[in-house]
Amino acid sequence: AQSVTQPDIHITVSEGASLELRCNYSYGATPYLFWYVQSPGQGLQLLLKYFSGDTLVQGIKGFEAEFKRSQSSFNLRKPSVHWSDAAEYFCAVGGYNTDKLIFGTGTRLQVFP
């Protein structure tokens, strides 16, 4: 079955601390992987995506993610979190033969000053 798991429902970090949000996927074909961010009451904004090539991808707002095929993971990282990063983060998977995305359940990030 195709699925995306985000094990951490809620994460709290201090401003300036590093961040890693976990994402594991199950997909029957070569996965295309995405990270989106959603602020309260808003739609989703794409942070970064991986299709092929270099397994470490850089995104907007200082985020990066690393694709590890052996672990079926695509974890999101940021070296120093800002208070404005507080939001809901969604990992999603798609494939070359479909335009549909499967979303994880999301991780809510809270940032303390």
Place this chain on the structure above:
Amino acid sequence: GAVVSQHPSWVICKSGTSVKIECRSLDFQATTMFWYRQFPKQSLMLMATSNEGSKATYEQGVEKDKFLINHASLTLSTLTVTSAHPEDSSFYICSASPGTSGGVEQFFGPGTRLTVL
């Protein structure tokens, strides 16, 4: 670029009435549009996929007669919730894609919060 708008941003209606939500791609032609439903503190659940000029493809378990989708042009798709009931209350989000193949980015609208009394 790549802006998607939704209208209205929120709507309150009485049980039994119908509500129409519009999704527009403002600066690109959207070959495909997607409609999602999001419950509080939960993920996005794909309801249906629509391509301009053709009937929408609904996900399993989604009532096509209740959630009418029309993709009349390359910049506009509408979702009509017919005979709405309180259990239809939710946050509805649309997205638009300029392509039909995998890996093409979806651009998301800001969402519409529907409350049915």
